[in-house]
Amino acid sequence: MALEHPWDRAAVVAIVNALKHQPGALMPILRRIQDDLGWVPPDSVALIAGELNLSRAEVHGVASFYHDFRHAPPGRNVVRLCRAESCQAMGAVALADHARKRFGVDFGGTTADGNFSLEAVYCLGNCACSPAVVINGELLGRVTPARFDDALSRLVRR
Amino acid sequence: MSSAAATTVYVPRDSSALSLGAEAVALAVAAEAARRNLNIRLIRNGSRGLYWLEPMIEVATPRGRVAYGPVAVRDVPSLFDADFPDGGNHPLALGLTDEIPLLKRQRRLTFARVGITDPTSLDDYLAHGGYRGLARALAMSGAEIVQEVTTSNLRGRGGAAFPAGIKWKTTLDQNSKQKYIVCNADEGDSGTFSDRMIMEGDPFVLIEGMTIAAVAVGASEGYIYLRSEYPHSLRTLAAAIEAATRAGYLGAEVRGSGKPFRLEVRVGAGAYICGEETAMLESLEGKRGVIRFKPPLPAIAGLFGKPTVVNNVITLASVPAILETGGESYNKYGVDRSRGTIPLQLAGNVKRPGLFELPFGLTLRELIDDFGGGTASGRPLRAVQVGGPLGAYFPDSMLDLTVDYEAIAAAGGLLGHGGVVVFDDTADLARMARYAMEFCALESCGKCTPCRIGSTRGVEVIDRIIANRERSANVELLRDLCDTMTAGSLCALGGLTPLPVLSALKYFPQDFGLPAAKGASIG
Helix, strand or coil: CCCCCCCCHHHHHHHHHHHCCCCCCHHHHHHHHHHHHCCCCHHHHHHHHHHHCCCHHHHHHHHHHCCCCCCCCCCCEEEEEECCHHHHCCCHHHHHHHHHHHHCCCCCCECCCCCEEEEEECCCCCHHHCCCEEECCEEECCCCHHHHHHHHHHHHHC | CCCCCCEEEECCCCHHHHHCCHHHHHHHHHHHHHHCCCCEEEECCCCCCEHHHCCCEEEEECCEEEEECCCCHHHHHHHHHCCHHHCCCCCCEEEEHHHCHHHHCCCCCCCCCCCCCCCCCHHHHHHCCCCHHHHHHHCCCHHHHHHHHHHHCCECCCCCCCEHHHHHHHHHCCCCCCCEEEEEECCCCCCCCHHHHHHHHCHHHHHHHHHHHHHHHCCCEEEEEECCCCHHHHHHHHHHHHHHHHCCCCECCHHHCCCCEEEEEEECCCCHHHHCHHHHHHHHCCCCCCCCCCCCCCCCCCHHHCCEEEEEHHHHHHHHHHHHHCHHHHHCCEECCEECEEEEEEEECCCCCEEEEEECCCEHHHHHHHHCCCCCCCCCEEEEEECHHHCCEEEHHHCCCECCHHHHHHCCCCCCCCEEEEEECCCCHHHHHHHHHHHHHHHCCCCCHHHHCHHHHHHHHHHHHHCCCCHHHHHHHHHHHHHHHHHHCCCHHHHHCHHHHHHHHHHCHHHHCCCHHHHHHHC
16 A cells, blocks of 8 residues: 655645636646645545536546656656657667666666656657756756756755 | 946847856856956847857847857856956957847748747847737738738648648637637657747747637637747747737737737646547547547637637747737748748757758758757767658768658658757667557547557567567568558558658668669668
8 A cells, every 4th residue: 555645735726716617627727736835635626526527437537548647656856868869869868877876776666765766758849959858857968967956966965 | 335327238048048058157257247346137048049059148248149158157257257247358258149049041931929028028039020010910801811821831730731721720610609719839850949939038929829810710729839848938929918908909809909819828738648638638628649530621620619720839939029010021931832041959969069941842851961960979960850750761871851841741751840850870770660659559538449559569679670589571571560550550650650761761771671673772
């Protein structure tokens, strides 16, 4: 049985109420929950379904379809590494190995201390500056393992 | 404070420039100017697309804009020492921006303002010829507007290359009170960034293009479906939509025409398949991004079942220039059935990566050698993937192919969204083929079995080929599997994943442990 993570029910209710009247409301609602909370709590599915007059299966189906929607809270820092072709042509495979080794987790994993989540992403539109990485929302280009470590060390210092 | 008029300095806000430190450079320029009591006006422009020179900063001088790049924070004091606000000489000086050879050789119609204007300033847009296309469109009938687009021979720049005029005419001909314009801004192909550059560098041109489409077909509402990986695009689009609405270019009545057009940005959630138009419509309706059967065509029954024009960012952003100068002026560029210009995006292992808007008709070799300058690593070029993750891998011997939809299709590939990714001789094409299947497995919406299951089986079969387990039987199996995927998938994801796989097998058989001669016969 997985650990239950606490989540902010009032925040979800406020988001649903603010957005539920627009056409195709489910995506903007899930998007906002993901952006504000950092994940889409599986327990919020029933609440959303009730407000939108959808079945829980429909809401779960959408929440589980899209890669962006996390089902558990991420680590304090989120590192997203592009694994697509252009970045591969510029050393992304070695960079991915470096990142996995450094964090001791594979893509989709979070370090045991909860400090870092490592995620794969397929194209950041930064292909002219490959390989690309996003650290806590900040896009970095031409990332070598050394530059990667440097960016992380600046985080830790902060 | 200096009493002299402010000098205008441009530091890009384009996300790739930011990824190379443009924000810190902008702050350093402002701080250094303040320290020296110099009066500067800092404008955060889009990128010119010359990414090997980013962060590239420019200064307005009486001679024209002068460029410097690539600029790091540590270069900023010496730039001021060299009197860069007056266009002074410096080791990073690139001369007049307009005279930079690889910019000058381009034919910028769609990207005419990108890198030049302040992307969120409507005044700047108007001062640089913006909204002239709409002004002309508002004096025409819907059918006349559609005719201009048809005359231009503009084809969908998202990848499918379907004639935009025909799509628009289909929607125009529908008798419906409610119609929609949907902009596909889910630019998911690796090696492409032209949509992003438009949205970050000249969002008004996209808004104008969508407004013209709306006026043409009688649509009152529009959506831009933007991928979540583009947060900077979201900010510039939101600012531009707000400015356009305030000035009456969007809203209840477009410029006093009596025609309403409201525009909203919807952000996706990291699903590549939502770049397929029907999956995108499902997602906009708040559902899983599962593709729809066609027919009905979205032009007849699209978003919420209503007639909908779905076009890519570049297609729509090309429309204002077409309406301003006429379809024939656009049609005069290009070759055969590929008319006008295409923003080619050169990426991967290349010395000068960037965006080059050029008329169709140059060769891949001209693009990669003349513009790209060869590989970044200096090693021999081994392969080029054209058209994103569903495009073919071509060897060096095929680079004399012309950039032209039909020519590349005839060679077994696709031009797609205009992305070209270069690989040097360290690339392992068996691994790239495996990746193509893996990507398909990851991104399949699950509707068609050959795509959903076949892609996973494809990874396994390629693994067996690489491991030399019954290699020749598994090569046959892979070809069978690709055949099933091609024939049995509704959309391009399952249907075209075989392109990179089979082209890798055909042109680079040795990477799969096959003799070169045998591999050649496999294709």
